[in-house]
Amino acid sequence: MKYQSQLVAKPYFIAAIGLFIGQIIFGLIMGLQYVIGDFLFPEIPFNVARMVHTNLLIVWLLFGFMGSAYYMIPEESETELYSPKLALALFWIFLVAGALTIVGYLAVPYARLAEMTGNDLLPTMGREFLEQPTITKIGIVVVCLGFLFNLGMTVLKGRKTSVSLVLMTGLVGLALLFLFSFYNPTNLVLDKFFWWYVVHLWVEGVWELILGAILAFVLIKTTGVDREVIEKWLYVIIAMTLITGILGTGHHYYWIGAPEYWQLIGSVFSALEPIPFFMMTVFAFNMVNKRRRDHPNRAAVLWALGTAVMAFLGAGVWGFLHTLAPVNFYTHGSQITAAHGHMAFYGAYVMIVLTMISYTMPMMRGRAAANSLKSQVVEMWAFWLMTVSMVFITLFLTGAGILQVYLQRYSDAPQAFMVVQEKVELFYWMREYAGLVFLTGLLLYVVSFFIGGKEHAEQRA
Amino acid sequence: MTKTLSIPRPCTRIWLLMMVLTFITWAVAQLGLSGQWLILGVLAIALVKGQLVVDHFMGLRRVRGFWRPLLTGYLLLLGAALAGAFFL
């Protein structure tokens, strides 16, 4: 760790893991509610648990991205962060705003929360992933502006590398696209059309730029391969990402009232969206094979490779499974969508933040490069437990989805929604058990940071 | 590097050949030919022209490695798929 101001990333990562644990707990609550319908009813109805689960996911990933950026930019720009104090202030503002929102979801009925936070002035609540009160959304924009200002000034006064420029492009894109969440027309079709500007162009657009930049940074540091080679491939990958992902938005416009040409354009271009993820997998393994040195933090390298593979599986393969219009006609809004959602978010974004945490935490806690061998072994156990259990969660949900589509949509004697839900209950039980294994893996991950012991091998960072 | 210029240059001859092939494609259709023979004929001409572009214009004929077989394979595969779609 070359610059003191990189330490600012530490609270962000700690908060990220804390919120991550909260997210998984509410995920387990919902998983149980799927099979025991009245679990925690009416205290925490399903929709409240879901809001907490999805909002915690997005907030902790944003904390992770911010922490990664605060760690990377000073090192990439070879200068101290412009204002560490501002970074810490924004950290507390964002944490408090997030916590209050979650408490708001849990403490009062949602309609009451909308009333209390003056949603009538500028109604933006009540939409999936964008359930935050309008004032929280404004708080997020303020935090984003301060965050981008802080990083922008650092980059301007320091060295400009491709990795930092790509990261900044992704973060600025993220902030600009979030502004569409303030547009909530009374026309549902228009509302949905531009809602996808926030959701799709985030997770299949600018977030992939952030993912690419962080992965490139970690690979440069851990494999020692020449920066020129890695940045060259980074540009090729993110070019393919935007080329396929932007028109790929069309695969959300099939059944929401938009003209039917989206079925052609959306299918063709979203069918190509796995290509950048496949290139990222080849890129990651290639760089690790051509490494110039063996970095002592083998756990971080494992996370990096795992990210590339799981991103390709979850976002690429599982995405392609239901992206073609004729298929999507039957699987739209079924458990297949949920299966893709779980593995894509975990594989692409959860794992890259964990990669960054795994790589930076030892150095931010005073070690040269890596934790002790013992702690890395525990961390690798956590990696495999979480990753394998996520694969199973996805497989079980896919099984439930296929049955649901077959019974409720594709058959000539379609059965009612709830009848089918009872028929697929077995998959929901198995998904819940896999969720418990995931929580074990996550707790093991946290424990691994507290296992002491001699630092692994004398090699310096 | 002395240059022996054969008149006219090979790429010029290729260019003229492709112009003629294109004209044939158009003429065949104008003469009212249609159905199976038109499709096969026109598709074949298109693939030949494609191969000429790949070999002479893109210059892959003089490049070792998988590039030329890759693009030739692309043309053949695409041609087969289109023929299949039109006939089967």
Added chain:
Amino acid sequence: MSGTFTKSMARNIFIGGSAFFIFLFLALSFDTVRALPERDNRHNITDQVALGKKVWEDNNCVGCHSLMGEGAYFAPELANVYDRFGKSTEAIKGFIRSRPVDGIPGRRSMPQFNLSEEELDAVAQFLKWTSEINDAGWPPNIQG
């Protein structure tokens, strides 16, 4: 000569390719927004339907239900609930009004939202309006 693979070329392709496809996407989006009026049933948006959308959002219905396939998958799809309930807004209102406060033992149950008569009418009209949008014939059947 051939065989080079430079970062500057890769960056140019990133910038050129992204601009190219952003332009295409904006052009298509512009065409879509222009074409929507004859598809999205906007001429039937009354104040009541607008209020219905607000009631739908203020009570976070999308937290359990999906609407036009988007939302949660815990409870039934509601884009065609108006048709499924025999094209009767009264049936929809009756269902919402009659949700038991403590739910149904052992089964998933919709909370009692204590909506006023006006709000019930509004959300029922909103769901009726949604079912009339030309969404390319989705969902595949009445079960949604």
Added chain:
Amino acid sequence: MNSTATVYDTQPKSPPGDLAIWVFILAELLVFAVLFVVYAMARRNNIELFNLHQLQLDRAAGLANTLVLITSSYFVVRAVAAIREGETQRCSRWLWAAFSLGALFLLIKGAEYQHHFSMGVTLRSNDFYLFYLSLTFFHFMHVIMGMVILAAVALKAQRGGYSVSEHTGVETGASYWHMVDLVWLILFPLVYVMH
């Protein structure tokens, strides 16, 4: 066939131009191939409609455009041959010639579009026009992109930016332009002729 204009002692292992452009040439060829096959598959379930509306197309304009693009591609080959002999000015003249033929293509195609739009044809008219407009407009945009590249390369060549020893940029632009031509060579017969 006697030795061609320029002789290579050892055959290079990678294609002319920057490898990055070739990654995208392959990606573009893949996208167009998918679009062509989907066109052919969609045609199967209403062949009458496709054949009927295909007659509405101006096949002569399609022919002209094909001849224009092939010639423009040929000019680019001459440009590359010129730069390989260090003739930077002749190279940039060939490139501007290719550029102007590209502009001619846009004009002819633009006229066709103008004609269709005036008849009220849009992406939403019917399946044939959905595919016709999607395929040709997507290619139309690629011609514009190719012309931007040709112009940039021509300007740099004019300023002596390239030499016998270093002209990868010219070859990169040339390869992209040939891809745009290759795609049209398949698109013209498929959409305008085959029925």
